Amino acid sequence: MRSRAALLSLVCAAALGSIPLHVRVQAGSPWLVRRYRAGETLVYNMTATNRGKNATTHYEARASAVVKTDSAGTFFEEYAWSDLRVNDRRIALPPPSLRFRQRLSLAPAYRLAIPDLGGIHPALVGPVVDLLTFYADVQMAMREPALAQAGDHVYVNDGGVNSWADGRRILTGEDAIDFDITLAEVNLRDSIATLVVRHVPPAHPAIAAVAPWMRAPVEDTPNNWVQVARSDSGGYVASVGKESFVATIRLSLVDGRVLTAALDNSVNVMERECRDSSLSRCGPPVRYTLTRRIEIDEGK
Numbered sequence: 001m002r003s004r005a006a007l008l009s010l011v012c013a014a015a016l017g018s019i020p021l022h023v024r025v026q027a028g029s030p031w032l033v034r035r036y037r038a039g040e041t042l043v044y045n046m047t048a049t050n051r052g053k054n055a056t057t058h059y060e061a062r063a064s065a066v067v068k069t070d071s072a073g074t075f076f077e078e079y080a081w082s083d084l085r086v087n088d089r090r091i092a093l094p095p096p097s098l099r100f101r102q103r104l105s106l107a108p109a110y111r112l113a114i115p116d117l118g119g120i121h122p123a124l125v126g127p128v129v130d131l132l133t134f135y136a137d138v139q140m141a142m143r144e145p146a147l148a149q150a151g152d153h154v155y156v157n158d159g160g161v162n163s164w165a166d167g168r169r170i171l172t173g174e175d176a177i178d179f180d181i182t183l184a185e186v187n188l189r190d191s192i193a194t195l196v197v198r199h200v201p202p203a204h205p206a207i208a209a210v211a212p213w214m215r216a217p218v219e220d221t222p223n224n225w226v227q228v229a230r231s232d233s234g235g236y237v238a239s240v241g242k243e244s245f246v247a248t249i250r251l252s253l254v255d256g257r258v259l260t261a262a263l264d265n266s267v268n269v270m271e272r273e274c275r276d277s278s279l280s281r282c283g284p285p286v287r288y289t290l291t292r293r294i295e296i297d298e299g300k
Contacts, residue, residue, distance in 0.1 A: 028108065028144055029148065031253060032142040034257065038069060041065065042067070043064045046062070050290075050291075058086070059085065060084070062084075079101065084121070091121065097121045104131065104132065106138055108142065108143060110139075114129070117129075133247070133263065134261045137197040141197065157178055170229050171230065176206060179198070181195065182197075191254050194249070195250075198247075201244065205223065210226070214226060218240060218269070236274045237271060237273055237274075238274050245265045247264075248262050249261040261296050263295075
């Protein structure tokens with residue numbers, strides 16, 4: 001299976017590219033507006049649990065930011081990462097990871113991007129991309145004028161296929177995701193808006209079904225996730241299934257910053273070990289579910 005970082009970076013890429021730029025910068029929801037102040041500071045504590053086929057991993061990390069402006073005068077949040085722990089073991093971050101800065105923004109004109117992850121500690125990649133995923137979801141919602149009152153929702157057809165195949169071990173790796181965004185609550189008393197962003201399978205995912213048996217739905221929707229990898233024995237591990245996410249994000253109505261956020265992600269998988277590249281000579285199917293939960297809240 002692909003790593004948690006690859007899993008979420010591809011979803012981010014889909015979210016960032018799903019709406020043309022000239023549409024994305026138009027006036028959006030009246031409730032979802034980020035009001036930045038130069039020099040403003042933000043701190044988030046992140047926790048995550050990843051349950052794979054054979055093991056469960058936990059991590060914790062802390063992200064601290066200062067609000068700055070770029071050469072065009074657009075506000076952004078510049079994050080430094082610290083206090084990384086994996087399975088309750090503190091990870092001593094090397095100097096390149098301590099110097100690494102992640103730029104994020106909820107300003108309408110800011111183009112989010114996946115940063116260069118090659119120079120940071122592998123255990124830090126997951127938290128970095130997880131935080132980007134929350135910002136991509138919020139920024140997409142902020143650009144939607146249809147989210148005018150509690151209960152409003154919009155459906156964003158992405159239509160693209162994301163690939164994480166490397167051509168060596170991972171021969172095929174694809175998913176396809178659409179977005180269903182709901183302004184679930186506007187709480188004027190506490191000045192909090194709640195967003196629910198569902199990452200859902202498209203009606204007709206255009207992922208590659210390498211073998212005919214991979215076309216049959218594993219769950220109650222067309223399959224939107226597929227992977228074919230070389231096995232250690234010289235054969236192939238072929239997997240197909242349904243991938244979905246639900247992000248619940250609470251925002252301040254005062255300045256639009258993220259207060260808390262939680263992401264639940266699952267992939268319901270059917271997997272077979274095969275002896276040939278056409279995946280026609282395969283063993284019996286094995287079913288399992290990959291699950292992840294990521295949470296962030298404001299730190300002290």
